[in-house]
Amino acid sequence: MKIIKLLIQSSKLLFVLAVFSSALTGICSSFLIKMIVESINTENFNAASFQVEFGLFWVGYGVLAVVSSFAVSKLSQGIIHQLRISLSTKILQADFSEIERNQDRIFPILTEDIKTIYHGIDRLPSVTTGLATVLGVLGYIVYQHPTLSLAVLGLFLAVFILTKLSLPLTRKYQEKSRVLWNDIFKIFEGLTYGIKELSLNKKFKKFYLKEVIEKTSEEQNKYMVKESVVVAIASKSGDMVLLLGMAALVVYIFATGFVEPSVFGEFLTLVLFIIAPLSTVSGWFSNLKRIEVALEQISETGIDLEDTAHVVKPIELDEENVADDVIIDLVGVKHEYYNPDEDEHFELGPIDLSIKKGELIFLLGGNGSGKTTLAKMMLGLYPPKEGVVKYKGQSIDDSNREDYRSKFAATFVDSYLFDNVTHIDDADVLKRGEELLKTLEMTKKVRIENGKFSTTRLSEGQKKRLGLINAILKDTEVYLFDEWAANQDPHFKKIFYETILQDLKKAGKTIVVISHDEQYFDRGDRVIKLMEGQLVS
Ligand SMILES: Nc1ncnc2c1ncn2[C@@H]1O[C@H](COP(=O)(O)OP(=O)(O)OP(=O)(O)O)[C@@H](O)[C@H]1O
Incomplete structure (x- = not known):
């Protein structure tokens, strides 16, 4: 029993x-x-x-x-x-x-x-x-x-x-x-x-x-x-x-x-x-x-309480002795969803995409074209059904996926803002956090107290701004922003594209931004486009 x-x-x-x-x-x-x-x-x-x-x-x-x-x-x-x-x-x-x-x-x-x-x-x-x-x-x-x-x-x-x-x-x-x-x-x-x-x-x-x-x-x-x-x-x-x-x-x-x-x-x-x-x-x-x-x-739900045999021993990715001009390489990656309720099938890929270190890329595409799915695959949340994801030339598998995910910070359309986690526990991070609160004009609403933000009772746009600060404070190599600017007013859109992204780029970060704000696309290095699950440019 x-x-x-x-x-x-x-x-x-x-x-x-x-x-x-x-x-x-x-x-x-x-x-x-x-x-x-x-x-x-x-x-x-x-x-x-x-x-x-x-x-x-x-x-x-x-x-x-x-x-x-x-x-x-x-x-x-x-x-x-x-x-x-x-x-x-x-x-x-x-x-x-x-x-x-x-x-x-x-x-x-x-x-x-x-x-x-x-x-x-x-x-x-x-x-x-x-x-x-x-x-x-x-x-x-x-x-x-x-x-x-x-x-x-x-x-x-x-x-x-x-x-x-x-x-x-x-x-x-x-x-x-x-x-x-x-x-x-x-x-x-x-x-x-x-x-x-x-x-x-x-x-x-x-x-x-x-x-x-x-x-x-x-x-x-x-x-x-x-x-x-x-x-x-x-x-x-x-x-x-x-x-x-x-x-x-x-x-x-x-x-x-x-x-x-x-x-x-x-x-x-x-x-x-x-x-x-x-x-x-x-x-x-x-x-x-x-x-x-x-x-x-x-x-x-796929959770086996007795199964301890299948826990793969995690290993870390090599950060030295690796050529790092191409930071992320997607080689023939595919993902598919099947919705049994509607008998509907969505296929993304095969996709080949190389992202160079320090690049700022805009990812464009119509609703349902697969942008978020591609982002989740890039972040290592979905292992590809076919093909391989590489980080600085190293293939990602079950053993190093956790370390791979830690190279990213991301904001999603439905990001969750944790209000009970202390994470601003370092003087430099605190200083950066306060600067970002100023840049994103949040100082009247939010303070950093005891390692966390003083409140999360904010408007949707303000919550998004706090989420963005959280992501930036993670100080990772790669950033992915999924339609972050979608519900921001023109003033904050401008701050995002012209200040935040440019500062990150100057700091040598690699950035992928899913966006429909074509007027800012000239601020990036490259624009790629998805249509019905395929990269078309
Ligand atoms: N968890 C899921 N299960 C099943 N199907 C999904 C799931 N997530 C997305 N899909 C389907 O996959 C397709 C691509 O969705 P995705 O969210 O990647 O598109 P998108 O380009 O980001 O769209 P939008 O611009 O509307 O956010 C859609 O047809 C969607 O219905």
Whole structure:
């Protein structure tokens, strides 16, 4: 079972401690049950030895139950922490295009699936203790009443089969309800980020509430209720089979005199003691299915939590002893997208492009011609499907791609401005940052405080300017600006093309600018043009 593997991976010591202490708690509880039942039927009851023995097991039960709860809660908190770290690491290590394709599914995984796994693990102490109690008491009754036990074991087997039979149906509804979570998260995203559009359109707002939110939520509720009904039917029919079986046994015993009623009474008391822990254990099976569904959702995004074998050891690119007149060389590179929803296919390339060190290149092209895709390939975010990307003559592959990416700073149309990261931690960077804030006329709005910008509550154009400062402060060899100037007013466009880009060029930086501002193209060294995924000039 995957979850057990993850638990062991989390901490072997805690896992062993949790299992042992829970099992010992169960054994103590079965001894306590046995002592109570036996004392009722003992003619020469020795109160003194009963008190000592009972006291020992009673204390043992209490101490071990606390130890097992502590171990399991440390283990479950640890695994949640590790899952978050491991998922975040895997997301950052995973193939960028895979994550980009599954972007909508990442947030539900980080919240919903982790919660499901946590709740599954959280119940482990009662499940292990329950299982140990059931096995302990069962062992005792089999030893004491072998014939009678056979009938009860048969009944338990029937209960187990009933639970097992219901599992595929339970899982089906769990899967359906979990898949709908992805839609619900997307709906909430729309509700949060699309609040302007919703607020401005009465009809759309009503539609979104009634037809989108209510319908999806109702559909999910439907599957959750179905799942609960299946679980309830399975567990209640198990109880009914058990009760019916017991009643049949009572009738049979009284009719045949098969065993003494007092013996049967003791036997029955023992059996009744294990019904509750048995139901805890069988109930956990449906929980286990929910964990499986959650883990499957995680692996469907291309993230394998157990896979450590495929992490390639990163190596750094050589910066010395290399001819660096051509800094980036794209040789016959290709990329393609396939949109299954529209059965649409987009192909970029094959593209050959050599960029010299210190060049300022403008990349032009119509909407959808593939400029951003080419930029992502140049930045090493998309490994080419065919062809090769070279940096100073060195081919880029899985081992050096991370170092290659670090040679770039970029701004995208949809760049994200982190407001919780301290990165201006050096006096020179701070000085440069303050100069840039001045150049881009942001000093009245933003200051640099404690290594970061004082605010990100800005207009879209201002946010873009802050993003540009962030990129420049990275002080990398190559810069790529994807339509940075698109939403800037003419004044800031001029600052960008005539001051910022020229300063970077003077500092020997290589720059690729995706732009439609043809009036500034004479400030660059070269203009290249994309049309329908092909370089035409
Ligand atoms: N993640 C993606 N998955 C599938 N198809 C995509 C994806 N990104 C872009 N495309 C498709 O690839 C084509 C090229 O897109 P790209 O963003 O590279 O164009 P662009 O030239 O930058 O366009 P624009 O000027 O509108 O920003 C488009 O047809 C687009 O629909």
